[in-house]
Structure formats: C-alpha cells, structure tokens
Amino acid sequence: MTALAIDMTGISKAFGPVKALEGADLKVAYGTIHGLVGANGAGKSTIIKVLAGILTPDAGTILIDGRRVAKPTPASVEALGVHFIHQERLLVPTATVAEAVFLNHEIRFGPFLDGRAMARRAEALIERYFDLRLPAGTLVRDLTTAQQKIVQITRALARKAGVLVLDEPTAALVRREVDSLFRVLRRLRDDGIAVVFISHYMQEILDLCDEVTVMRNGTDVGRVDPKEAGIDAIVGMMIDSGVGEMYPRRHHAVGAPVLEVQGLTLKGAFCDVSLTVHAGEVVGLTGLLGSGVKELIECLFGLDRADGGSIRIDGVEVRLDAPNRAVGAGVGMVPEDRRAHGVAIGLSVRENASLASLARYSRNGFVARGRENAAVDGLIRDLSIKTPHRDALVRNLSGGNQQKVALAKWLGCQSRVYVLDEPTVAVDVGAKVEIYALLNRLAAEGAAILFLSSDLLELTGFCDRVLVVYRGGLNGAFDAAAVDGDTLLAAASGTRSETRGIPE
Amino acid sequence: MATNAFRRLDTGRLSTLAVVGAFALLVAFFALAAPSFLTAGNLYNLLVNNVVLLAVVALGMTLVIASGGIDLSVGVSVDMASMVFIMLLAAGYAAPLAVLAGLGAALLVGSLNAALITRLRISPFLATLGVLFIGQSVQRLSTGGGQPIYLVRAEFAPTFDAIARSSLLGVPTPVIVLVLCLAAVYLVLHRTVFGRQVAAIGAKPGVAWYSGIRVPFQLAKVYVGAAFLCGIAGILLSSTVKSYVPMSGNAFLLDAIGATFIGTTISRERRPGVLGTLLGVALLAVVKNGLLLVGWNFYWQQVGIGVLVFLVLAVSFGLHRRD
C-alpha cells in the first residue's frame, strides 16, 4: 500500500487558554482532491499553518509522504513537495511572471540567470495546464486576480509538487475562471498529485472533491465523500446547531424612491443605465468581470466621474464627482478590498467607526469625545462587533468583525443609500447572517441598499430585486423571489436578453 | 509572579517608560556630572536656545509625518522666512511688515510642496528634496553665493530684542511662542476633525479617500501648516542671531525628523504626537547641552548624541519586538 501524501494525527495547538486544535486528524491520499471545510474558527487555517511549518503543534504526529516530520519548517515542508497557494496573493507586484514563478529557484546558466529558459518554461507550463498564453515578461502588478492565482499555482507546478494546498482559491474568481481552475486541479489529481482544497463554497466542494474533512471546534468531526453525503449533511456537521434562517426575511413595506439613476454613462465602462432603489429595498446587482458593474457602483460613490446622466437622492439631483460629495449626499460604501479601502487596520475601532461621521460628533471642528464614544459604543453593541473595547486596533479583529466596522462607519452617518461591494466575501457563515440581519434593519429604517454580489444564492435569497449588467448595460431586472440562478447567469453572460428598461 | 506582571504590561507603555526613563536618567546623570546643568541660567539657555527653535520646526515635521509623508525642505522654509525678514528690515521696512512677509515666504514654500505632492502626485520624499535644492539655489542667488547678512546697527536692536529677548510676566517671548505653537498643534492634531482625518490619511490613504475625506486638500493644509511653523522658527532664529545666514535652517532637518520619530516610540501604535515630539526634542537638547557641560568637545558631542539616541531607540524598539 502506498503511503498517504499527508498523514496528520492528533494535532493539538493552543494559543494561551484558547485551544485552536484538539486532537485533529488530516489524512490525504495521493491522486485525490481533498476538501477541508469548517466555519471560521473551526481550526482549518491553524491545521494548515501547522502543516506549512508556520506554527509548531503542541502535540501530534505529522507524516508527509510516509516520512515522519518532527519539526516542520516552511523550507523542509517545501522540500518534501508540499506547496501552498495562500489566500493572500503572495506575489511581488513588481516582479515579472517568470521571476515570480522561479523566485528562489531560478534557472541558471553558470552563475547567471537564464532569463530566456525561465520565460520559456513558465510560458510552457501555463499554456500546458491553463491553455493560456501569458507573456512571461508581464508584471504581476498588471495581471488580473485570476492570472495571479495561476502564477502561484504554476510556481508550485514548476517545483514538481506532490501535494498542493489551496486556501480559498476561488474567492475572487468568476465562474469561467473557476471552471478552468477546476479542470487544472482535476488534471493534477489524475497526474497523481494530492490536492487539498479549502473553500467556503459548498457547491465547489461538492463539484470538485473526492473526499472532505469537516472541522468543528478544533477537531475533525468527519471524513466523508461529498457526493454521497450531500451538502446539507456536511453543513450540518460544520455547525453545532442549525443557523436557522440563512437569509432573514424583511417584513416591512417598500417606500418612496431614494436613489434614482437616469441615463448614467461612463465612457468605456457602461452606457445609459437607469435604476431606482426605494426606501427599505435591497436591490441586488451583478455582472461578470468587465461588464461595467464595478464601474457603475464606483460612479455612485464618486470614485469615477460619470460622463452623462443624472443621479437623484430623495428627489434632489446630486453631483457625485468625489467620494466626499457622495458622503455628503448620504451615500455610504462598503468596498470590496477591505484592507485597502474599507478599514485602516492600524487605527482603532473607534477611529474607524467614526471616520466618515466625525462632523456629527464635533463642535467647531473639535471632536467631542464623549459623544463619539457613546456613538461608537452604540455601534459596537448594535452590530455585535466582537472587540475587547472600542480602542482596540482593527488589526486584531476577525475578517467578519472588520467588515462590520466598515459598515459601522456608514451607520454613524445615517446614510440614505448603502452601496455594498461583495460585503460577505471571506466572511464566515455566522457573521454573514449577522450582516444580513443588520442590512434588514437598515432597510426597515428606510435606507436604500444596492448590493453588488457574485453569489447567486445570496442575490436570490436576500435581495428584493436583482439587476444584471451585461456589456455596460442593464440586461434584465428580476424579482428575486421568482428568479433562479440559471436565469441570472444567462442574463449576466448575454445568452438571455431581457427587454431594456426596468419594470417597476 | 514578577515575570507575569512584566509580561502583562502593555509593550507600548513599557516602551514609553523606557524612553521617559532614559530621559530621566540622562537628566540625573548630567545633573550629577555637571553641577552647572541644573542651574537656572543653564536651563534658561537650554530652553530658549536649544529647545524652542527645534521644537517649533519639529512640530511642523510631526504634522507631516502624521499624514504619512516627510518634509525635507523644512530648512528652506526656515531660511526663506529668515531671509525675507532680514532683507526687508535692512531695506528699512517696518518690523511687523517684515515679519508678515517672512511668514508669507515660508507659506510659499509650503504651497509649492503641497502643489507638487497633491497636484503632480510626486512622492513627498522627492518633492521636498527637489524644493530643498531649489531653495538652496534661490538663497545663493539672492546673497551672492551665500554671504550672511548681519544687522548689527543699533537701529535694529529694538526689533530683535522685542522678539527674542523680551518677556511677558517673566516668561521669555520665544517660550511663549513655543507654548502657543504646542497648544495649537496639539489641539489641531489630537482634538480636531482635521487631525483625525490626517491620522487616517497617515494610516491608510485609500480608506480615508473611501470615507469621503478630501485627501489632497487636507494634505495640502498639512504641508502649508508645517511650513508656517518653520517660518515662525525662522523669524525667531534671525531675531536671536540678528542676522540671516543662508542655508542655516538645514541644521534642523535631521534633528526634527529624529525628534518626531523618537516621539513615536511613546505611542502604542507608534504614531507621531505632540507630546512625544516634545520629549524627543527635549532628549536631543539635554544630550547636546549635557555633553557640552560635561566637557566633551564639539566633535565627541556628535558621537555621543548618535550613540545615546541609538541606545534609546534600541531599547524602545527592542521591547516592542518582544511580541
């Protein structure tokens, strides 16, 4: 019998009083795709960090390729053929594709770099596995998210990986790219490589994995074949008790129009877009990469200046040509890139939460700390942000709680319109439900919510209406309760064309 | 347990303790080693001649560093204010006009920095370096290659004395100016909406922009404000030495950067702040003055300053690194 690729037994790891792992096992065979699932805090990332040699376990044994690894270090694990595709794109932005693929394992001619050989080999690998011609001289900075992921995987392939561990590899990819990635992973599996696949998307686990390890509370609670077990059973194992309703319903009536967009145009991105969001309404917005949907919401927050058309908020025409004007007009934005635009992790919860609404807590330009503290404490309570105190740094909060802080910023201003850009990406299930509930409350209080998402279930399950953008124009408006994912997909990819103009 | 208590101490607070403790130790050491150190005369000299000018410039630098940038042209602002002030006085203009014109010259330097950084999007390092070079040329061209202008005639004495040697209720005017500047920058940076926005820009400009803060406009105010403070220092400087010495303001540059960053070590998040900067300035001034009194010659003083600052930083950053 051949040895398991990875055989981890009884791994425990505690951080102070917190037991992150307690006797967890992870066993992965060669030639399989192995899913690793669990809610945030279940120990997924801890066990992967132990395997990567980043954390030293308190107890347990690790065998890689049948060999006992007493003290794994990043270098020793890599030497055994285990490669990690981290969730963060750990690539040097100023490097070329070839440099990124071969960093620290350059092909040399004597003491000198053999640039041509590296370029050839990198391009050949990418073409062979991904059917993609990517010039090896392109800078990583200029690549799309999907292409950067490809470069990371190619890096592992160039080193003849025996085990490939992918942490949330599809988070920023569109479906077409996901499919392409899956094809590559299946091919690698057929080549005999062991693939460990960590994902929050159950459908992906079901489609791709041969076997799944489910983690809960620091230990593995089951190893199942996903096709046999089914999604519901896996989710059931992940969560102690049912989450209840994933998408809480709204029980309030929709009011007067709040956001009215007429004929909005941005050259090269979208043309003649009109839409209306009413008070208390959650309108979903979706579209493929390059459809113009991103640029559309950026225009609504003044990040880009529209070339034509009009925007009204509560019936008053507004010119949104800079974010400060949008904020002044009552628009709040939760951006997709949380760390670059959403929250400043080096500032405290208080400083972040009050950043956009300081004028409310100030007198003659001076911040009234008492009022600010009271307001921020209120927000922390309302959003149940898990933080030791209001002056704790956002850096020390979990992803879901950071996202709540990004939202809190706009609650403080009592914005009329919320523009949300993929607000639940990389947020665990529990926090997701809390965010939905919070948005419902905002809607009940009369806010208009525009919700950009690529998650079809979220769009149909949570929104009132869904607008689909295709090639710079609206290609359909659907009643969320009456539409299914396939219809949305068809509209987003242009295979189904709705009559222009939105039914009210 | 002792080690436990030690560990529980916030590292930020520990590092504050280290810097303040080092400062106290130095004061104690110099007080013992040089009997003249703690005399009223020396302390007056220390405060008026060493602390005030550097502190005012360093306050400007603190604003800039808080916004995530740096200003290498502080010396130019100091010099331009000093130059215009002295030249106008020499040409017979009234003192108040000369003072205003001097401050105006500094504001001009600040505006140039602001335009380069916010309009042309040049990095603060390069923008202010370019302005520094240009400022040096302007001074050489205006003074025949860098000739100092001395105003020793008796007619100018009252003006200079009114600025540099007068006092109010026993407090020397330069000290009053310093206190006013300190209070103003403290309030602006730590108590106002503007200060909060500057800190946000310093922490993450993208987040500030996405929060509706007018980043370029606020940054422009920062650079102009810093130059204005340097202008005040320039007027004080030329009134003290009764002259304009071209390119003398550059001497403040590295000390101001040093003082500001030493000051950041007392903050948990290593943010620049007015109190920290003041501590940094005091530390540098005490070391300079103390080493002089202990009898080290000028050359060894510089070594001493470097070594002592290095040690303070080593302790502070070393403690921070324990985590």
Add this chain to the structure above:
Amino acid sequence: MTAATPVAASSAADPLPETGTGPNRRKALAALAIRLGALLTFAFIMLYFALTARGFLSAYNAFNVVEQSAILGVLAFGTAVVIVGGGAEVQTGGIDLSIAANAGLCAAVFATLSTAGFNPTVVLLATLGTGLAVGALNAFAVVGLGILPLLATLAVMNVAAGLELTLTENTVVSAASPVLAFLQTGRFLGVSTLAWTLILFSALMILVVHHTAVGPRLYAVGGHPEAARAAGLDVGAYVAGTYLFSGFCAAFASVLLVSRLSASTPGTGELLLSVLAAALLGTVFSRRFVPTMGGTLLSTLFIGFLANGFQLLGVSSYWVAGVQGALILLVVAVTSFARPQEH
C-alpha cells in the same frame, strides 16, 4: 444553507482570457512612453549642451564628467541597493542616511592612517573595516532591533560624522599613498583609473543585480517581504546584506574621494542629498518604478553632465542645485502620471 455559486459564464470550455487586453496594454504603453520620456529629456538636455557649450562633446570632457561622477555613483549604487532591499515606502522603507557620513569617516581613517605611515594594505583594510562596521551597525539596528531604517541610520549618521570630526578635528588631512598615486595618475587606453572605476563598478553592479539570482530575490524582499518569506528567502539576511553593502560602498567611495583631493576634507556628509537624488531619480528609468542599477548610473551621469554643462556655459554655480531640483521634479512629475494610483 451555505451553498453558493459564483456568477458563471455560459460554458466551461472557454479558456481564460489572454493578457495584453486593452487596459493592460495601454498601461504598459504609457509606462514605456514615460520611460522613454525620461530618457528623451536626458538626451534633449545633452543635445542642448552639445550645441551651446563649447567642448562639451569632447572625449576629454566626457571622461572628466565620468571621473567626477565616480564618487557619487558608487554611493548612489549603495543607496539604490538599500532602497531595493528595504522597499520604497516614504517612512518605513529602506534608506541609509549614514552612507555619506560613513564615506567621510572612512576617508578620515584612510588619510589619517596613510599619513601615520601605515602599510597601504593595512590602511585599505582598516578603511574597508570601518565602512563595513558602520554598515553592520545599521544592519543590526534595522534587522536585529527592528528600528525604522530612517531613524536608525540617522542616529548612526551622527555617530559616523562625529567620529570623523574627532579624527580630523574638522581639518583637511592630506594623504599620500601608492593607492592614491595609482588612482590619480593611472591610465588605461587613455582613460583614467577613476573613470575606469565607475565604468567597471557599474558593469559589475548591473551584472550582479540584473543577471544573477541576487537581483530578483532582492527585489522580492523589498517589494513584498511576506511573499519572499513564503518563497523560502531569509528576508532579514538580505536586508542586512544591503546595509553591509552600502557600508562597503562608503569605504570604496572614500578612497576615490581622498584620491581626488589628495586629502580627506570635512563636509563629505553633505553629499547625502545628491546621493539620494541620484538613487531615487533612477527609478524613473525603470518600467517597474523601482531603483535599477542602469537607472542609477544614468541619473548619476545626468547630474554630473548637468553640473558640467552649466560650468561650460559659464552659468553661475548658484543655479546648479536649483536647476537640478527643478529637473528632478519635472522628470518625476511626468512619470508619476504613469504610476498606478495610490488611492
């Protein structure tokens, strides 16, 4: 239910899109134009001098400029390497403010020991040792203690400058040594040793940094330390190495410095700003907007030719710094529009 499916395109068979799509290609073209723009500015100024300044084009003059640029060039290389390895952030990136003061200290050591009659080899070793010791102190402070480079090297700069003053008592220390004689009067193919030094040193730098594995690794360490660490690189060792190298450059430059003037003179520390300008200006010649060795050489020569051209034109030397400053701003302003925007 936690199942979720990202929005999909129709079929699974489409390959991923090729690169070189509109925005990317346009961006690359813009960057290229800007890079050429910097070169064109450089060429235009050269042309202007060639047409108006008598003797500017002569080989004699050209080598004279190369010779004059040798010291600045060596120091600029040291600085560029530190910036590459430490990243280019304004406040937290790699920088060595002590390099010029270190060169002054090394020059003082060299001159003092030479005058005291020590064996030239001993003198050279002591000079090199001094430079490396200062570099090691910086490396320890930045890597070992985690002090901000800006701050650590500032303190070390004070130490080095103070030691130089102590050694020379702020006076000119004239020196004579066979090493100096070689540097001063040696010629090969009609080109002086000093000029050869810059030519060979530049060639070596370009070779090592851009054609061996050291280069991509160093850029990775500075550009994205976590990525470098994930690739198995010892980030600390690389960063420490850059400070040691800049110490080496300081020692090397100090020998050239003493040879040019036959003495160590106070005020070497004032070279700092020109060194920084040369190293930072070099970034505009790179499509990645990072310091490169070729770019550093070009900007060093640019600064040298500028001063030389003005001299030949009889323009007052008072103008030189200002025009340099203005040109730096011009070139950087032009390139800043090709950079990816920060916010």
